[in-house]
Amino acid sequence: MNTSDYERFKNTFESAHGQQQRSPFSTLLTGQIDYLAIDCCLDNWKNNTAKADLLLVKLHDWLELEVDPERIENESQIPDVYMQGLRKMDCLRARIPEQYGGLGLSQCRYSQLLEKLGSRSEVLALVVSVQQLGVAQGLLSLQKLERTPEQQQSGEALRNKYLKQLASNAIGAFCLTTPETGSDPSRLQTIALASEDGSHFELSGDWSIGGKLFTTLGTIADLYIMLAVVVYPGEDMTHLDPRKRITAFIVERKYPGITVKPLSFCGWHGLPNAAIKLNKVIIPKENIIGEVGEGLKIAFMNLGSGRINISAISLGMMKHLGRVARWWGVERVQGGKPIGEHELNTEQLVKMNASIYACEAFLQFVSALADQPNADIRLEAAMLKLFSSHVLVEIADETLQLRGGRGYESYKSQVSRGDTAVAVERLFRSARMMKIGEGGSNVLKLYIMRCLLNDLLQDFNKITDKEIPLVQRFTYLIKVCMRHVKGYFQFSKLPKNNIKQALSQHIRYVEKIHRYLKRMIIIKLAAEFLNFYRQLSTNYLLKRPVQQIPRPEASFELRQVLLGHCTQIAMLLSVMTVTCLRAAKDASPEAIELANEFCIRAQEQISICRIKIANHHPKRGDVVNKLGTKIMKGNYVDILEQNIVRANLPNI
Numbered sequence: 001m002n003t004s005d006y007e008r009f010k011n012t013f014e015s016a017h018g019q020q021q022r023s024p025f026s027t028l029l030t031g032q033i034d035y036l037a038i039d040c041c042l043d044n045w046k047n048n049t050a051k052a053d054l055l056l057v058k059l060h061d062w063l064e065l066e067v068d069p070e071r072i073e074n075e076s077q078i079p080d081v082y083m084q085g086l087r088k089m090d091c092l093r094a095r096i097p098e099q100y101g102g103l104g105l106s107q108c109r110y111s112q113l114l115e116k117l118g119s120r121s122e123v124l125a126l127v128v129s130v131q132q133l134g135v136a137q138g139l140l141s142l143q144k145l146e147r148t149p150e151q152q153q154s155g156e157a158l159r160n161k162y163l164k165q166l167a168s169n170a171i172g173a174f175c176l177t178t179p180e181t182g183s184d185p186s187r188l189q190t191i192a193l194a195s196e197d198g199s200h201f202e203l204s205g206d207w208s209i210g211g212k213l214f215t216t217l218g219t220i221a222d223l224y225i226m227l228a229v230v231v232y233p234g235e236d237m238t239h240l241d242p243r244k245r246i247t248a249f250i251v252e253r254k255y256p257g258i259t260v261k262p263l264s265f266c267g268w269h270g271l272p273n274a275a276i277k278l279n280k281v282i283i284p285k286e287n288i289i290g291e292v293g294e295g296l297k298i299a300f301m302n303l304g305s306g307r308i309n310i311s312a313i314s315l316g317m318m319k320h321l322g323r324v325a326r327w328w329g330v331e332r333v334q335g336g337k338p339i340g341e342h343e344l345n346t347e348q349l350v351k352m353n354a355s356i357y358a359c360e361a362f363l364q365f366v367s368a369l370a371d372q373p374n375a376d377i378r379l380e381a382a383m384l385k386l387f388s389s390h391v392l393v394e395i396a397d398e399t400l401q402l403r404g405g406r407g408y409e410s411y412k413s414q415v416s417r418g419d420t421a422v423a424v425e426r427l428f429r430s431a432r433m434m435k436i437g438e439g440g441s442n443v444l445k446l447y448i449m450r451c452l453l454n455d456l457l458q459d460f461n462k463i464t465d466k467e468i469p470l471v472q473r474f475t476y477l478i479k480v481c482m483r484h485v486k487g488y489f490q491f492s493k494l495p496k497n498n499i500k501q502a503l504s505q506h507i508r509y510v511e512k513i514h515r516y517l518k519r520m521i522i523i524k525l526a527a528e529f530l531n532f533y534r535q536l537s538t539n540y541l542l543k544r545p546v547q548q549i550p551r552p553e554a555s556f557e558l559r560q561v562l563l564g565h566c567t568q569i570a571m572l573l574s575v576m577t578v579t580c581l582r583a584a585k586d587a588s589p590e591a592i593e594l595a596n597e598f599c600i601r602a603q604e605q606i607s608i609c610r611i612k613i614a615n616h617h618p619k620r621g622d623v624v625n626k627l628g629t630k631i632m633k634g635n636y637v638d639i640l641e642q643n644i645v646r647a648n649l650p651n652i
């Protein structure tokens with residue numbers, strides 16, 4: 001990506017995302033961790049309702065007695081009776097507010113529902129999650145953007161029409177991804193051409209550009225949210241600013257011009273997923289969600305909830321895999337004792353279980369945070385998704401390894417031999433998608449760091465802004481330094497309840513390392529600024545153009561490897577904090593043991609990241625970047641790609 005492409009991507013992202021609001025971990029790098037808010041969320045997680053309890057019990061029995069995930073796998077589709085079951089169980093309207101005909105479950109109870117579904121059938125769990133995210137969440141998020149009575153009126157009209165349909169029998173899907181756009185929506189090429197009289201829009205996009213790709217529920221949906229770039233008659237698409245034009249439309253399946261092509265993946269067999277071609281599909285202007293240009297804002301609001309949901313499904317899957325590993329660890333005897341008792345396997349089992357405990361703690365915290373009115377959950381939800389998807393993939397891999405040949409063998413084949421069949425390989429394949437959907441891991445790492453750096457970058461920008469008089473900038477610099485020095489010696493308030501001795505050492509560690517992280521980032525940022533001014537003055541003296549030198553914060557943000565390590569540390573510190581607070585509440589010796597184990601392992605990972613950060617300096621980064629460029633140019637082909645059959649790929 002060159003600098004101007006990057007700026008375009010960043011500007012589109014930032015104008016849609018807006019400022020990161022205060023949240024318990026948003027001040028990890030500039031202030032303190034809000035332990036009291038986390039503690040309060042963990043308390044709120046337990047607030048149950050009779051309605052939710054009843055639903056979870058009914059669902060449990062149905063999943064145990066009537067649902068066979070292997071049937072979905074073998075038939076490569078969801079049997080009608082399962083879709084009817086989901087509807088009968090009220091899963092497809094569980095989180096739609098009661099006033100529109102839904103059950104109005106809180107995010108906490110909804111996370112539990114998805115976890116339960118995920119523990120039996122990941123496909124059914126994803127169907128339920130996308131049904132909420134597809135159209136319902138978009139319409140509900142819109143409420144936060146409505147400012148005038150007219151906006152409220154038109155928003156309410158859409159909600160009344162479409163939420164009621166979703167609560168009764170319609171299926172909804174969400175379509176952002178296109179062939180040219182996954183992580184970078186500023187390149188979106190789905191066109192919404194406005195009519196001359198402004199009464200409607202014409203949506204276009206085909207299989208290779210602008211059409212929708214990877215739409216979950218795409219084949220069975222009645223309603224879609226589609227993101228498209230609005231173009232007015234006579235305008236040239238290439239000169240448009242996507243920030244001002246990406247818009248969310250509700251599209252009904254019955255509108256003429258929609259062609260749906262089913263897709264399949266390495267896992268998730270039976271998941272209805274589609275590519276969608278749009279041939280001048282006419283959409284009435286009343287079907288715009290919000291205003292022209294607000295599409296990405298709505299998409300970002302949806303992503304927070306989507307990431308919690310994916311994590312809840314992941315937790316269900318990992319708990320099931322953990323159970324399989326425990327069973328086989330006891331059952332299978334090799335080398336004179338159960339394989340779970342061989343030290344290398346014991347180590348894996350302990351790690352797995354400690355991670356599951358930590359993952360559940362973080363899910364409880366973020367779900368309860370989402371239930372607070374006006375809370376900004378985007379940072380914490382991104383951390384949760386990054387953490388849970390990586391834990392799930394690791395657990396699926398370890399469980400498969402522990403099962404040996406049976407882990408790699410299909411369920412069907414195990415049944416045919418009369419063995420006790422367990423489908424680990426199916427979950428192994430499905431787990432891998434969790435690192436891609438709802439934000440790929442690398443993109444999430446950068447996103448998390450961007451949220452955490454928000455305040456620091458603002459300080460740096462103010463200090464170096466040439467528009468502000470020098471004296472004012474200097475006064476601001478002193479203020480910022482004093483704030484940071486004061487913050488450095490200020491320790492966060494811990495909740496009154498007893499963090500047990502075994503865990504208080506981990507909280508002290510968190511306090512120590514978040515100070516290290518802040519110190520290190522300030523030093524690296526300052527170095528980037530000094531480098532910028534050095535280059536600026538050299539170019540000025542040598543009368544070279546100065547415009548081409550990237551701004552220091554931009555060059556800092558492109559140091560992705562460094563930022564990736566920082567995110568890893570920030571994420572682990574956050575999960576450690578929540579896990580210790582949860583264990584203090586659970587108060588059983590087992591909970592304390594699991595939390596302690598998790599924290600010890602997290603500290604090991606943090607130490608590795610710190611070594612990598614210490615070894616990472618800009619010159620080393622530049623060497624690796626040059627090597628990467630040469631690899632992509634094919635400079636090493638003669639050494640590395642000899643003696644292979646070069647089929648199926650275009651010549652590169």
Ligand SMILES: Cc1cc2nc3c(=O)[nH]c(=O)nc-3n(C[C@H](O)[C@H](O)[C@H](O)COP(=O)(O)OP(=O)(O)OC[C@H]3O[C@@H](n4cnc5c(N)ncnc54)[C@H](O)[C@@H]3O)c2cc1C
Pocket residue numbers: 130174175176177181182183184213214215216217265268273433436437438439440441442443446560
């Ligand atoms: C089973 C399944 C279901 C899906 N359901 C839906 C759905 O319902 N609706 C929908 O709209 N989409 C859906 N998707 C699409 C999914 O959201 C995208 O695949 C995902 O956002 C990644 O986009 P991409 O595939 O274009 O990858 P790309 O954006 O091309 O990224 C490829 C790789 O590069 C990395 N990368 C990209 N940009 C950067 C960067 N700036 N810096 C560093 N690394 C970067 C990414 O992390 C990724 O690893 C689904 C996908 C799958 C597999």
